[in-house]
Amino acid sequence: MKIDRRSFLGLGLGAAAGIAVSPVGVKLTDDSSIWTQNWPWTPVPEDGEITYENSVCSLCPGSCGISVRKIKGRPVKIEGDENCPITGGGACLHGIAGLQYLYDPARVKTPLRKNGKRFEPISWEEAISTVAGKLGEIRENGSDTLGLITGGAQGSMTGMFRRFLDAFGSSNAFAMPSLDANLELTAQTLHGAGKTLGFDLENSDFVLSFGAGLLEGWGSPVACYKANSSRKERHGKLYQIEPRLSNTAANADKWIPCKPGTEADLALGICAVLLSKNLFAPGVYPGGLNRFTANVTKQYSPENVEAITGVKAADIEKLAVEFANAKNAVAIPGRGRGDQGQSLREFAAVQTLNALTGRLNKKGGVFIFDKESYLSFPEAAMDEIAEAGAGKDKQAASLDELVTKINASDAPLLNALFVYNANPCYALRDPKRVKDAFKKVPFVVSFSSYLDETAMEADVILPASTFLERMEDVPSGGGLAKQVVGLARPMVNPVFDTKNPGDALIALAQAMGGTIAESFEWETYEEALEAIAESVWETLSEEGYAVVAEGNPEGIPTTNFAYMADMPDAVQAQGDGKLILMPIDNMRLTGASSPFAVKTVSDKVIAGKDVVVEINPATAKGLKDGGDAVITTPVGKAKVKVFLNEGMMPGVIGMAKGLGHTYDNPYVAGKGVNVNDLIAPVIEPGSGLDAAFGITASISKA
Amino acid sequence: MIHNTKAHKFGMLIDLDKCTGCGSCMVSCMAENNVPFKEDESRKKDSITWMRVYKLTNGKSFPDTEVVYMPRPCQHCSGIGDHGHSPCVSVCPATATDYGYDTGIVSQIYTRCFGCRYCMGACPYHARYFNWWDPKWPEGMENYLSPNVSPRMRGVVEKCSFCYHRYQLAKDKAYAEEREIEEMEYQTACTTACPAGAITFGDLNNPAHKVTQIVKPDPHPVPGNPKVVGKSRNPKVFRLLERLGTNTKVYYMSEREWVRKAGDNYLDGEWDKVKNHHGAETSHG
Ligand code: SF4
Ligand code: SF4
Ligand code: SF4
Numbered sequence: 001m002k003i004d005r006r007s008f009l010g011l012g013l014g015a016a017a018g019i020a021v022s023p024v025g026v027k028l029t030d031d032s033s034i035w036t037q038n039w040p041w042t043p044v045p046e047d048g049e050i051t052y053e054n055s056v057c058s059l060c061p062g063s064c065g066i067s068v069r070k071i072k073g074r075p076v077k078i079e080g081d082e083n084c085p086i087t088g089g090g091a092c093l094h095g096i097a098g099l100q101y102l103y104d105p106a107r108v109k110t111p112l113r114k115n116g117k118r119f120e121p122i123s124w125e126e127a128i129s130t131v132a133g134k135l136g137e138i139r140e141n142g143s144d145t146l147g148l149i150t151g152g153a154q155g156s157m158t159g160m161f162r163r164f165l166d167a168f169g170s171s172n173a174f175a176m177p178s179l180d181a182n183l184e185l186t187a188q189t190l191h192g193a194g195k196t197l198g199f200d201l202e203n204s205d206f207v208l209s210f211g212a213g214l215l216e217g218w219g220s221p222v223a224c225y226k227a228n229s230s231r232k233e234r235h236g237k238l239y240q241i242e243p244r245l246s247n248t249a250a251n252a253d254k255w256i257p258c259k260p261g262t263e264a265d266l267a268l269g270i271c272a273v274l275l276s277k278n279l280f281a282p283g284v285y286p287g288g289l290n291r292f293t294a295n296v297t298k299q300y301s302p303e304n305v306e307a308i309t310g311v312k313a314a315d316i317e318k319l320a321v322e323f324a325n326a327k328n329a330v331a332i333p334g335r336g337r338g339d340q341g342q343s344l345r346e347f348a349a350v351q352t353l354n355a356l357t358g359r360l361n362k363k364g365g366v367f368i369f370d371k372e373s374y375l376s377f378p379e380a381a382m383d384e385i386a387e388a389g390a391g392k393d394k395q396a397a398s399l400d401e402l403v404t405k406i407n408a409s410d411a412p413l414l415n416a417l418f419v420y421n422a423n424p425c426y427a428l429r430d431p432k433r434v435k436d437a438f439k440k441v442p443f444v445v446s447f448s449s450y451l452d453e454t455a456m457e458a459d460v461i462l463p464a465s466t467f468l469e470r471m472e473d474v475p476s477g478g479g480l481a482k483q484v485v486g487l488a489r490p491m492v493n494p495v496f497d498t499k500n501p502g503d504a505l506i507a508l509a510q511a512m513g514g515t516i517a518e519s520f521e522w523e524t525y526e527e528a529l530e531a532i533a534e535s536v537w538e539t540l541s542e543e544g545y546a547v548v549a550e551g552n553p554e555g556i557p558t559t560n561f562a563y564m565a566d567m568p569d570a571v572q573a574q575g576d577g578k579l580i581l582m583p584i585d586n587m588r589l590t591g592a593s594s595p596f597a598v599k600t601v602s603d604k605v606i607a608g609k610d611v612v613v614e615i616n617p618a619t620a621k622g623l624k625d626g627g628d629a630v631i632t633t634p635v636g637k638a639k640v641k642v643f644l645n646e647g648m649m650p651g652v653i654g655m656a657k658g659l660g661h662t663y664d665n666p667y668v669a670g671k672g673v674n675v676n677d678l679i680a681p682v683i684e685p686g687s688g689l690d691a692a693f694g695i696t697a698s699i700s701k702a
Numbered sequence: 703m704i705h706n707t708k709a710h711k712f713g714m715l716i717d718l719d720k721c722t723g724c725g726s727c728m729v730s731c732m733a734e735n736n737v738p739f740k741e742d743e744s745r746k747k748d749s750i751t752w753m754r755v756y757k758l759t760n761g762k763s764f765p766d767t768e769v770v771y772m773p774r775p776c777q778h779c780s781g782i783g784d785h786g787h788s789p790c791v792s793v794c795p796a797t798a799t800d801y802g803y804d805t806g807i808v809s810q811i812y813t814r815c816f817g818c819r820y821c822m823g824a825c826p827y828h829a830r831y832f833n834w835w836d837p838k839w840p841e842g843m844e845n846y847l848s849p850n851v852s853p854r855m856r857g858v859v860e861k862c863s864f865c866y867h868r869y870q871l872a873k874d875k876a877y878a879e880e881r882e883i884e885e886m887e888y889q890t891a892c893t894t895a896c897p898a899g900a901i902t903f904g905d906l907n908n909p910a911h912k913v914t915q916i917v918k919p920d921p922h923p924v925p926g927n928p929k930v931v932g933k934s935r936n937p938k939v940f941r942l943l944e945r946l947g948t949n950t951k952v953y954y955m956s957e958r959e960w961v962r963k964a965g966d967n968y969l970d971g972e973w974d975k976v977k978n979h980h981g982a983e984t985s986h987g
Contacts, residue, residue, distance in 0.1 A: 099733070618764070
């Protein structure tokens, strides 16, 4: 069914007219209903006392508080926790669907070991001793050949994994791209090391978003929704700059379409206007302001920026003045969710705009936080091998570089690899290249809960209990204006033979003996957490949350213009196709995935087993709405369906992220293609970030 | 002993300017009400979503395109003249769907429904869904099912109940404590889930409830169209296909005129006449 407005309401009218004419023998049907229906085949859920327990969701970096409704101890529903200092209640669709993850068909139910191409179940004892034995051999021949990939870089669980690497004698810990890492890198570049950025959206009266998908899952999604709603009540403004009419753009006061990947140029154009009009705020600028002013006004005149971005020169000038004059304004960086395909150039350009207009540490502006850690690990015990390993350089500056280096080297660069809370063989650009690299690592240990694309590449899987089955500290991140840590508690006993990854790690360390075991002298992870998080433990364990930092920090931090004054080059989309293929972050799809969440996805995104791409009718010459097409990029080809969308900038093809999974969950996987298969990474010089915001492409009728 | 002297009339207001299209309401509804799912849910006709979020556009081309999301639960129609003859209730041969005069809620009794689907044809809002298959959960997943809502079976129609079981639970509690239920004690699962706070739910018969204060329903029939009762006196508030006299209890709100206009099918030039009837200034009462 086409669910546009006309058919939805139009069909309704016709149907309503039919009400009066429906002849039926009432008695007859009533009788038939009685004898046909005794439904033995539907489940009868057990009834009992209703209770509520609070925890924290860790499906994404949002760290939202949740309240789990139980019936006779059995969890039946997840909702938001009204006492959560991050959200104040409410939850996103993934958190609400959380119980489905417990029984996900793709869950790893016991430890597994690969035998040839297949996995065979083994006991925990055997799994631990296999891994410990193998790691023991590897350590003899070069401890720094053990690598680690984690999802984020925060929290005690990642801390435990990194500690294991320290004690083992390796510094090769890598994390997946994240908004947090991008914000830290930005803060470090402009304001000094050990800092990060938080955006005071709740108090801002003018949010200028350079593509940040505030309603697409950027940062802490529920907190962003709340801030957006409160903005409407406060009559604050949101201007959204991006090539596509996203939900954020649709909800904004103004949508400013710009060509893909030119958000930074627009930010620089605005800076140039402010500097040439002397509209900038006094600040502490230790280096490079004059050089930046000279370069930016020369290269980024409104006319030049119009040519690059497609935004009219006059509009750029107006926007600059409006932003400079707004009281509590803030500019936010990070396309979509702000994690992948980002450049330091964009983040720094946007933050420079904040600095020049005096938004640092101001109400409704951007806070430059010291990265507070509520965690303190005791010193790890180090033997000679560990000391020697600690002195060695990391094999690569970033995960993407690591993948490239592994693929380029003949001898194995890493002999063993741990993967925790990350799915790089799906989520990085050009995942085939990542899988190739995994194949070149002789021993891969996965701590996944699901047999996902990356776990499939493992040699041993030590299955992790899900967030509802284990205890863990969940630190907030995602550009929030406060730093909070929540405590996730087990809401249910592990459904399968899984462990808290912290416990698996302790068991592994104990089995390895020596100083590694000494570095993990805890009985359980829970005991470890209590000791490591001692500074906040009382509040955390009693209230479920502890606020680590809140409110705007004192003073105005310095802003160093050296990086921006060098006028770093923009990363260009690879290839020479006429169109640009751009991944779309969609709240219902990106990130976590459950049967319920996928069910909500529009038929303009998934049609049967196909992915639907968005394209402006003016660009889609010869293509029909709903028709089949083939997209070709320098790295791949895919069969797609077409959705003609006026909300798409001409020249751009949009494809949803989060599809094309290949694991064993028919409700979620086997639909469409993984957009990453069509995009190659483009590394930004200097930052090492994969800054490919898209790739050039062509599309033709299938 | 407390007697229920005054009937409730539960209703909802959805602020379309706040709705972000995030889908939390849809999932919260499914999880609350044991709604099943299939491998392929992209054929939206047979995809059971008591709450469905539609996407409306203003039909303009780039860059003047605008989009708004419109969550659509069952509208709990009170029928012509507000007499409880909802389109669906009137056609059900099995009395499997009924109008609750004490709540204003249109119920669905699965064990009576034998699947003739007349109600689906009668509902102007596509709020009803048919179970073409038995529900099937992956191994173990039945463990999260709630005992407060019975799972449905092949061959019956289902739809949004305004989370009636939540009303029952709240009412039982209030009854035991010998008091009336409070506004916040009975809220639907979509309302409590919405992270944008776009949904307001309450008793349209209770002037103290927030929903009533925003909607300001006019108790008098609309002049010239006596089928319509309960029209909002808030110029930003409208109902879907209001002129039919289905007298829905789900109201929508938007600052944008094209959105309000999208709530009905208007002939050329008709909207300008109709919209003038749409404000506090011109409405009586
Ligand atoms: S919206 Fe449809 S199902 Fe609901 S009461 Fe009205 S006619 Fe009946
Ligand atoms: S009121 Fe309850 S049943 Fe109706 S749409 Fe909302 S959550 Fe679903
Ligand atoms: S939960 Fe709220 S914001 Fe999200 S789609 Fe539903 S009504 Fe809209």
